[in-house]
Amino acid sequence: MPELRTGLHHLYLRDEDLRLGIELLFYAYRDFTAEPDRMLDEIGLGRAHHRAIYFVGRYPGINVGELLAILRITKQSLSRVLGELVRKGYISQRPGNVDRRQRRLELTEMGAALERKLSENQRRRIAAAYRAAGPNAVEGFRRVMLGLIDERDRGKVAGEPVRPMPATAARR
Amino acid sequence: MPELRTGLHHLYLRDEDLRLGIELLFYAYRDFTAEPDRMLDEIGLGRAHHRAIYFVGRYPGINVGELLAILRITKQSLSRVLGELVRKGYISQRPGNVDRRQRRLELTEMGAALERKLSENQRRRIAAAYRAAGPNAVEGFRRVMLGLIDERDRGKVAGEPVRPMPATAARR
DNA sequence: CAAAATACGTCAGTGATGTTGACATATATG
DNA sequence: CATATATGTCAACATCACTGACGTATTTTG
Numbered sequence: 306m307p308e309l310r311t312g313l314h315h316l317y318l319r320d321e322d323l324r325l326g327i328e329l330l331f332y333a334y335r336d337f338t339a340e341p342d343r344m345l346d347e348i349g350l351g352r353a354h355h356r357a358i359y360f361v362g363r364y365p366g367i368n369v370g371e372l373l374a375i376l377r378i379t380k381q382s383l384s385r386v387l388g389e390l391v392r393k394g395y396i397s398q399r400p401g402n403v404d405r406r407q408r409r410l411e412l413t414e415m416g417a418a419l420e421r422k423l424s425e426n427q428r429r430r431i432a433a434a435y436r437a438a439g440p441n442a443v444e445g446f447r448r449v450m451l452g453l454i455d456e457r458d459r460g461k462v463a464g465e466p467v468r469p470m471p472a473t474a475a476r477r
Numbered sequence: 478m479p480e481l482r483t484g485l486h487h488l489y490l491r492d493e494d495l496r497l498g499i500e501l502l503f504y505a506y507r508d509f510t511a512e513p514d515r516m517l518d519e520i521g522l523g524r525a526h527h528r529a530i531y532f533v534g535r536y537p538g539i540n541v542g543e544l545l546a547i548l549r550i551t552k553q554s555l556s557r558v559l560g561e562l563v564r565k566g567y568i569s570q571r572p573g574n575v576d577r578r579q580r581r582l583e584l585t586e587m588g589a590a591l592e593r594k595l596s597e598n599q600r601r602r603i604a605a606a607y608r609a610a611g612p613n614a615v616e617g618f619r620r621v622m623l624g625l626i627d628e629r630d631r632g633k634v635a636g637e638p639v640r641p642m643p644a645t646a647a648r649r
Numbered sequence: 650c651a652a653a654a655t656a657c658g659t660c661a662g663t664g665a666t667g668t669t670g671a672c673a674t675a676t677a678t679g
Numbered sequence: 680c681a682t683a684t685a686t687g688t689c690a691a692c693a694t695c696a697c698t699g700a701c702g703t704a705t706t707t708t709g
């Protein structure tokens with residue numbers, strides 16, 4: 306269906322084109338995470354903490370279940386990470402208004418500062434790549450990346466926040 | 478300099494544009510690795526093994542130092558992974574002709590079969606994303622991804638293999 | 650040719666991140 | 680009230696990474 310719009314069903318993909326795609330993902334991700342990892346290491350945190358901090362910053366008030374759905378790790382893993390972040394004062398929590406079983410998570414001032422510091426690095430890298438590649442390339446980048454993501458999560462990344470929604474939301 | 482060519486120095490990047498980029502990378506990488514990870518798990522291997530197998534398949538005859546430069550892990554980590562792969566019969570090794578200190582690595586039949594199986598999955602995902610996005614988007618994707626990679630490795634991914642080169646090559 | 654550098658390996662210890670499984674508690678819902 | 684949900688905890692374990700120290704074979708160099 307989308308193929309018809311643009312006539313792309315004829316796109317000829319050589320093995321090498323696909324290999325290049327695989328490698329681009331490997332190298333880009335490797336370099337994209339390297340510097341934040343180093344910074345985190347200095348304060349005794351790791352990439353898992355970064356991810357939690359990032360998404361709590363992105364969706365203030367997010368609860369544990371929603372975060373689990375994004376990160377796709379076990380609650381035990383997340384619990385450890387989240388516990389450390391709360392203990393160290395990067396994340397605050399309080400029960401939900403409508404569903405008091407939930408822990409609604411937010412960044413503290415300190416957490417927000419760390420989040421900015423970490424993602425500033427990544428933003429800079431992305432901004433440089435975007436600028437060097439140009440607006441058309443950026444649009445193409447987005448289309449392809451979105452296509453790489455599992456269909457059910459494309460909406461999530463495209464903008465609509467994982468809003469808690471009056472109780473019992475995350476039950477997809 | 479590249480900005481002048483295309484006049485992109487005016488590209489206006491909102492905070493949200495950059496956030497989207499960060500998230501695209503997170504989600505795409507998460508989903509890109511999920512299925513191979515599951516397959517590997519069944520045969521008692523992990524993502525680290527996949528990476529080694531992939532790059533040995535990509536550069537037959539690659540030596541340990543070159544592989545280390547690509548993966549950016551310690552030799553102790555790589556040694557473990559490589560040792561397992563050799564013991565289990567996925568990778569064969571023999572000393573280099575010109576420098577006999579080197580271990581030149583190659584996939585066995587079995588290793589090549591596993592490599593195909595694993596990356597077939599990733600190829601399919603990439604091919605689908607490419608086809609849905611169209612050739613222009615693919616070109617843009619490549620430009621941006623390349624820009625995200627550390628400059629010194631852009632050549633590597635763009636095609637030129639990490640060829641051993643008559644002795645003393647990898648000393649960048 | 651002897652000394653130094655290189656390619657690679659190993660042993661030992663540690664830490665971060667993930668997993669499974671079992672069980673507990675508070676709250677919500679039908 | 681019975682059941683489902685949101686979350687947590689304890690325990691054990693695997694994978695993948697790291698640091699540091701040291702060893703051997705081979706190549707390069709003064």
